[in-house]
Every structure is written in structure tokens, then in C-alpha cells.
Amino acid sequence: MAFNNPDVFRSLLEIKNIDVRILEQEGFHIKGYLFKQADYHSMIIGSSNLTANALKKNI
Known part of the structure; x- marks a missing residue:
């Protein structure tokens, strides 16, 4: 559905005290x-x- 922007989540990588995967x-x-x-x-x-x-086929 493409309603999330992956770049927003990648910006979390810049925060020093969290581990993002x-x-x-x-x-x-x-x-x-x-x-x-x-x-x-x-x-x-x-x-x-x-x-x-999310309910029927996602892992």
C-alpha cells in the first residue's frame, strides 16, 4: 500500500542510543x-x- 516512507525509519539510525534494524x-x-x-x-x-x-498474509 506504500503508505510508509522508509527514509523516515532510516533516520532513526542517526540516534545514538538506539539500535534500529x-x-x-x-x-x-x-x-x-x-x-x-x-x-x-x-x-x-x-x-x-x-x-x-497485515491480517491475512504478512509474516
Whole structure:
């Protein structure tokens, strides 16, 4: 559907304290966030995309 601009996500690579990984594989849709603290880690995995492709055929 081409509603995201990959350049916006690539700009995240310029932020020093985060690790960004971009996969250029069609249909790959998972998003994960790992927050590291001194004494614990938190992880959020998910997506709010409710398009037909996201629900029926994306990885």
C-alpha cells in the first residue's frame, strides 16, 4: 500500500542510543521494541496495522 516512507525509519539510525534494524523483505510486518534499564529489561512486540494484508498474509 506504500503508505510508509522508509527514509523516515532510516533516520532513526542517526540516534545514538538506539539500535534500529530494517528488513527489506516484502510482507514482513512485526515490530519489536526492547528497553534496557540498569536492573531490568522491557519488551513490546506488536503492530496496530489492521489492513487486509497485515491480517491475512504478512509474516
